[in-house]
Amino acid sequence: MNYKELVNKPQKFAPGHRSCAGCGFPPIVRTVLASTDDPIVAACATGCLEVTSTIYPFTSWGIPFIHNAFENSAATISGVEAAYNALKRKGRIPKNKKIKFVAFGGDGGTYDIGLQSLSGALERGHDFTYILYDNEAYMNTGIQRSSSTPFGASTTTAPAGKVHQGKEEWKKDIMQIVTAHHIPYVAQASVHNPIDLSMKAEKALNTPGPAFLVVLQPCTLGWRYHPSMTIDMAKMAVESNFWPLYEVENGKYKLNYKPSKAIPIVDYLKPQGRFKHLFKPENKHLLDEMQKKVNERWDELVKKCE
Amino acid sequence: MTNSPKTKALTGAQAVAQAMRQINPDVVSVFPITPQTAIMMQFSQFHADGLVETELVRVESEHSAMSCCVGASAAGARAMTATASAGLALMWEILGVASGLRLPIIMPVVNRALSAPINIHGDHSDAMGARDQGWIQIFCENGQEAYENTMLAVKLAEHKDVMLPVMVCQDGFITSHGVQNVNLFEDKVVKKFVGDYEPKKWLLNTDDPVTYGPLQLQDYYFETQKQRADAMLASKKIYLEIGKELSKITGSNYPLFEEYKLKDAEAVIVVMSSTAGNTKVVIDKMRAEGKKVGLLKPKLFRPFPYTEIAKALANKKYVAVLDRSENYGANAPLFGEIKNALFDSVVCGDKDVCVPKLKSYIFGLGGRNIFESDIEDVFDVLLSDNFDNKVGYIGLRGEEK
Numbered sequence: 001m002n003y004k005e006l007v008n009k010p011q012k013f014a015p016g017h018r019s020c021a022g023c024g025f026p027p028i029v030r031t032v033l034a035s036t037d038d039p040i041v042a043a044c045a046t047g048c049l050e051v052t053s054t055i056y057p058f059t060s061w062g063i064p065f066i067h068n069a070f071e072n073s074a075a076t077i078s079g080v081e082a083a084y085n086a087l088k089r090k091g092r093i094p095k096n097k098k099i100k101f102v103a104f105g106g107d108g109g110t111y112d113i114g115l116q117s118l119s120g121a122l123e124r125g126h127d128f129t130y131i132l133y134d135n136e137a138y139m140n141t142g143i144q145r146s147s148s149t150p151f152g153a154s155t156t157t158a159p160a161g162k163v164h165q166g167k168e169e170w171k172k173d174i175m176q177i178v179t180a181h182h183i184p185y186v187a188q189a190s191v192h193n194p195i196d197l198s199m200k201a202e203k204a205l206n207t208p209g210p211a212f213l214v215v216l217q218p219c220t221l222g223w224r225y226h227p228s229m230t231i232d233m234a235k236m237a238v239e240s241n242f243w244p245l246y247e248v249e250n251g252k253y254k255l256n257y258k259p260s261k262a263i264p265i266v267d268y269l270k271p272q273g274r275f276k277h278l279f280k281p282e283n284k285h286l287l288d289e290m291q292k293k294v295n296e297r298w299d300e301l302v303k304k305c306e
Numbered sequence: 307m308t309n310s311p312k313t314k315a316l317t318g319a320q321a322v323a324q325a326m327r328q329i330n331p332d333v334v335s336v337f338p339i340t341p342q343t344a345i346m347m348q349f350s351q352f353h354a355d356g357l358v359e360t361e362l363v364r365v366e367s368e369h370s371a372m373s374c375c376v377g378a379s380a381a382g383a384r385a386m387t388a389t390a391s392a393g394l395a396l397m398w399e400i401l402g403v404a405s406g407l408r409l410p411i412i413m414p415v416v417n418r419a420l421s422a423p424i425n426i427h428g429d430h431s432d433a434m435g436a437r438d439q440g441w442i443q444i445f446c447e448n449g450q451e452a453y454e455n456t457m458l459a460v461k462l463a464e465h466k467d468v469m470l471p472v473m474v475c476q477d478g479f480i481t482s483h484g485v486q487n488v489n490l491f492e493d494k495v496v497k498k499f500v501g502d503y504e505p506k507k508w509l510l511n512t513d514d515p516v517t518y519g520p521l522q523l524q525d526y527y528f529e530t531q532k533q534r535a536d537a538m539l540a541s542k543k544i545y546l547e548i549g550k551e552l553s554k555i556t557g558s559n560y561p562l563f564e565e566y567k568l569k570d571a572e573a574v575i576v577v578m579s580s581t582a583g584n585t586k587v588v589i590d591k592m593r594a595e596g597k598k599v600g601l602l603k604p605k606l607f608r609p610f611p612y613t614e615i616a617k618a619l620a621n622k623k624y625v626a627v628l629d630r631s632e633n634y635g636a637n638a639p640l641f642g643e644i645k646n647a648l649f650d651s652v653v654c655g656d657k658d659v660c661v662p663k664l665k666s667y668i669f670g671l672g673g674r675n676i677f678e679s680d681i682e683d684v685f686d687v688l689l690s691d692n693f694d695n696k697v698g699y700i701g702l703r704g705e706e707k
Contacts (some may be wrong), residue, residue: 079378
């Protein structure tokens with residue numbers, strides 16, 4: 001789909017929701033939902049997306065939607081998809097009626113508390129697409145560290161202080177974990193590139209069986225940058241090789257974008273308040289470590305894509 | 307009986323699995339836990355043999371078992387799972403979601419002790435830990451009751467004025483693994499009785515989108531909870547109505563609680579589930595000796611029939627309530643409810659109710675046996691008119707009789 005086709009698709013996620021100015025997930029949700037013309041049923045984990053879009057008696061969802069709890073978006077959509085199979089078999093839904101199933105979850109609901117539920121649903125082979133909007137911390141509860149939070153980032157449960165310099169562990173590699181389930185389609189995308197995102201969402205939605213898509217979603221409050229810079233932040237994450245755009249289709253890796261010359265990681269970190277402390281002279285070694293890690297992970301990925 | 311049943315030797319677990327086969331649910335989520343597993347192993351075999359059209363989802367935990375049921379039920383399917391003990395505890399959060407979203411999920415529960423120490427045997431601590439999550443709870447004395455109540459539960463849960471999930475509880479091992487004669491009714495009769503589930507708002511009706519599980523804040527949450535509470539209270543009457551309908555098939559009765567030689571009894575034991583059966587045997591023996599003893603067996607624990615029970619216990623001299631679970635630092639669960647029931651009636655000026663002298667007993671934790679002689683001892687204590695209001699512990703090492 002090109003931009004024109006994308007923007008002319010019927011709107012399935014209505015404005016008027018209460019996400020922050022500059023929030024990255026509304027364009028992710030809109031793009032994903034616009035990537036199929038079939039009816040969609042969505043499940044969503046507890047988190048920013050759910051609380052800002054379903055404040056009773058209002059809802060932004062123009063499609064059937066269910067929020068169950070924090071850790072069970074994948075198990076919930078499993079039940080919906082199982083119901084679809086059963087009701088189709090019993091003739092309560094017309095045999096030729098196609099419905100797509102999508103589960104949304106943030107990084108807390110996916111990398112952490114919902115990982116088991118996700119793994120179970122992937123292994124069972126339900127026909128659904130999991131969309132992880134990754135803003136790299138528990139933003140809904142006030143910016144707490146998750147296993148997706150990058151090394152060095154200051155959060156409210158791993159803040160930078162006199163002794164500790166924010167998160168001391170590396171970000172979990174969710175793509176590897178999901179890929180290890182040998183599901184047909186796994187991809188990483190970014191909100192700044194809607195054409196790539198919608199191409200991946202379309203593939204994921206049209207893949208029989210489980211598909212997984214993780215989308216980087218800059219968070220103005222948690223990352224502490226100006227709300228006008230969300231798309232720029234996502235772009236820099238990709239241009240610095242921190243967040244490569246790639247997909248794993250039936251086990252085959254493919255790099256979707258290769259910066260002609262990667263920007264230094266510090267260019268990506270600098271505008272973000274969560275990394276401010278790293279720019280003190282005594283923390284230079286941490287920035288060096290980060291650059292080294294980004295390079296290592298990029299090289300590993302490029303090898304897999306060869 | 308209007309429909310001649312087939313009598314089979316079945317465990318309580320198998321009896322419930324037979325009910326599930328006849329109900330033929332749209333979606334069943336499966337996860338093993340002792341002693342519930344016996345239900346799902348049998349049902350999975352029915353599935354493997356093509357005897358049901360159910361979509362079986364072999365989930366990776368009980369948390370996902372209930373989450374899957376929530377998704378399936380909201381999608382418009384008749385959904386079931388079964389569990390016990392730690393499994394029920396793990397589901398606890400989603401139990402409240404199921405009832406809060408008003409989803410008529412049916413769940414056989416095979417009552418088992420909770421950890422720690424770990425113990426696989428029967429007691430009621432699991433169901434009591436979940437009693438305030440907005441689920442209707444029906445306790446069954448034996449396999450026959452578990453079989454019939456599972457059918458009843460489907461109609462009750464899905465009734466338009468109820469729309470609440472139901473637990474059908476039986477005692478772990480004692481009932482679930484004990485073989486009894488169970489009368490199975492014809493498949494087509496059961497099928498006709500339970501009918502089809504016709505949801506009003508369902509996710510798979512994509513032409514009429516619905517948002518399930520929204521955020522409700524200070525302005526709406528309260529009203530939603532009140533509606534759930536009202537539905538729970540309303541379900542008592544509907545349980546009785548559906549019970550009457552089921553009676554036409556089974557010839558049995560489905561009261562809120564069973565009375566056994568209660569009318570003229572001086573000393574009464576209140577106890578649920580399998581122990582009620584043992585108590586009946588003791589009552590027969592003691593009645594033959596001229597002792598006026600009787601039983602009140604609650605079947606519906608949620609909603610709890612306070613006024614009806616208070617009336618039934620009116621003017622009894624002595625009542626002992628036997629709980630198969632502790633309630634650390636508080637009245638044992640069933641005892642507390644009985645006491646509430648009697649107190650309410652007195653405060654409300656019900657002149658027909660004179661509060662009996664009460665005694666609370668705890669028994670059978672972690673599957674500790676209770677013997678007929680223990681039950682007889684309880685009646686003897688009551689009839690002696692010489693007992694205090696301290697909690698008694700039946701069969702506890704070091705406890706005096």
